[in-house]
Amino acid sequence: MAIELANVLVDTQFNDLVALALAARSKAYAPYSKFAVGTAVKCKSGAVFVGANIENRSFGLTICAERVAMGTAVAAGEREFVAIAVTADSDEPIVPCGACRQFLAEFAPDLIIVSATVRGQRQIDNLSHLLPDPTRGILKHADPS
């Protein structure tokens, strides 16, 4: 019961972020898949940046909404992140793909992932659960600072 209550509190905490992500879906460029994804990433500073997927006729060049949102935030000088909302018109809440998990982990390996459908189904996870040990075996001696 306590766990359910905690989930409700966390759920409510991200209502605004989910609303922004849902609105961002309208900006998606998805003429091939017709699968619009909207995201909103909340920075530690309190700023929020939105993103939408951008497809390309050369499918490999398609950019996911998660990377658009965080990339925009990083370009604006943000480096610390709290949560990202990921929304789609799907049967169940979607989570970031493998490439996006690695991209998000560069800045926030413990990022809260709030996934929601347009019909209100919601799921909350943590990037550290979806991508444990993201630096293992990759540029072991690199120091980004």
Ligand SMILES: [Zn+2]
């Ligand atoms: Zn992705």
